[in-house]
Amino acid sequence: MTILVTGANGYVGNNAVRRLIELGKPVRAMVRNMEKTRKRLSDLGNKVEIVTGDVSDREGLKNVMNGVTTVIHTVAIALEQGGQTYEEVNFQGTINIVDAAEASGVRRFIHMSQNGSNSQSPYRFLKSKGRAQEYVAASKLAWTAMRPSAIFGPQDEFFNSLARLMQVTPLLFPMIGGGKAQFQPVSVYDVVEAIVRSLDDDGTFHKELGLGGPEVLTLEEIEKRISEVVAGPRVFFPAPTWLLRVPVFIMEKTLPGTPVSSSLLDLLAVPNTVPDNALVNYFKIEPCAFAGENIQYLKNNDVSTTLRKFFTNTTVN
Numbered sequence: 001m002t003i004l005v006t007g008a009n010g011y012v013g014n015n016a017v018r019r020l021i022e023l024g025k026p027v028r029a030m031v032r033n034m035e036k037t038r039k040r041l042s043d044l045g046n047k048v049e050i051v052t053g054d055v056s057d058r059e060g061l062k063n064v065m066n067g068v069t070t071v072i073h074t075v076a077i078a079l080e081q082g083g084q085t086y087e088e089v090n091f092q093g094t095i096n097i098v099d100a101a102e103a104s105g106v107r108r109f110i111h112m113s114q115n116g117s118n119s120q121s122p123y124r125f126l127k128s129k130g131r132a133q134e135y136v137a138a139s140k141l142a143w144t145a146m147r148p149s150a151i152f153g154p155q156d157e158f159f160n161s162l163a164r165l166m167q168v169t170p171l172l173f174p175m176i177g178g179g180k181a182q183f184q185p186v187s188v189y190d191v192v193e194a195i196v197r198s199l200d201d202d203g204t205f206h207k208e209l210g211l212g213g214p215e216v217l218t219l220e221e222i223e224k225r226i227s228e229v230v231a232g233p234r235v236f237f238p239a240p241t242w243l244l245r246v247p248v249f250i251m252e253k254t255l256p257g258t259p260v261s262s263s264l265l266d267l268l269a270v271p272n273t274v275p276d277n278a279l280v281n282y283f284k285i286e287p288c289a290f291a292g293e294n295i296q297y298l299k300n301n302d303v304s305t306t307l308r309k310f311f312t313n314t315t316v317n
């Protein structure tokens with residue numbers, strides 16, 4: 001009956017673990033980094049079984065799967081850092097998890113895919129996620145793929161990174177890429193709810209489910225909402241992508257916890273909206289808005305936390 005969560009100390013992963021435990025489910029949490037695990041999961045004590053595992057270690061994954069009936073696979077990288085590549089982690093890592101799951105008789109598989117992922121995408125990140133999903137779909141597993149837009153919540157990287165950048169840029173702030181890129185920010189709690197409701201729901205088997213919040217927002221609107229919470233008035237000026245290439249490249253090469261990268265800058269060209277929102281249309285959930293009380297967590301980014309994150313890449317939330 002054990003549910004294996006891969007990437008269990010990650011943002012979606014630890015929230016999924018918590019919700020599963022609330023529901024009384026037996027959970028095995030697969031992690032790599034014990035320091036981050038202590039920060040994110042230690043309060044759960046012996047309610048969760050922690051195992052170490054790396055998606056590149058095909059042999060090791062056999063042990064991780066012992067007694068597992070369901071896998072929730074959240075491991076992926078959005079930035080290529082520390083020698084890890086999209087190809088190795090997002091694509092080959094998913095192949096390794098699917099193969100290990102099939103070999104040990106797992107039946108149910110929930111794959112954290114990504115809105116916009118597509119094996120034919122010109123963007124390497126989206127392509128790696130799309131190819132991974134094609135492998136999942138070709139397996140014998142009873143799979144469901146979640147395709148969320150950008151996910152917000154206390155431990156997110158995307159919205160917190162903007163809030164952190166605002167902490168260190170008084171007065172002026174760039175509307176990144178001109179500010180026109182579109183998103184449909186979705187709460188991590190809604191994403192996790194979709195995951196847990198799907199577990200035993202065969203109506204979700206062999207389906208890719210788009211997950212989005214209640215509003216489509218431009219990056220300009222998102223930046224302005226964040227500034228209202230964390231930074232007070234700013235003068236926003238349009239900064240086209242080409243203008244940001246050099247500063248972003250320098251940040252990427254010098255800051256271990258860079259808030260932006262060239263590959264993520266590229267993705268601004270792809271609308272991150274969810275025309276068929278399964279949260280509303282299938283699960284009948286009223287999704288949380290990226291507004292008001294739901295985004296007060298952004299205030300937790302003071303200057304010292306921001307600098308620690310940028311210069312050391314430690315888990316600060």
Ligand SMILES: NC(=O)c1ccc[n+]([C@@H]2O[C@H](COP(=O)([O-])OP(=O)(O)OC[C@H]3O[C@@H](n4cnc5c(N)ncnc54)[C@H](OP(=O)(O)O)[C@@H]3O)[C@@H](O)[C@H]2O)c1
Nearest residue numbers: 007009010011012032033054055074075076112114150151
């Ligand atoms: N966050 C979003 O806005 C968003 C939107 C749409 C879809 N998604 C998808 O949701 C999933 C989870 O995203 P997230 O935001 O929760 O990411 P995250 O916080 O970065 O978590 C990813 C997890 O993967 C682990 N990991 C990385 N490389 C690994 C490896 N080689 N072997 C084993 N574990 C490894 C990380 O552990 P370490 O700390 O040890 O590296 C971390 O626990 C991803 O598939 C992502 O594509 C996320």
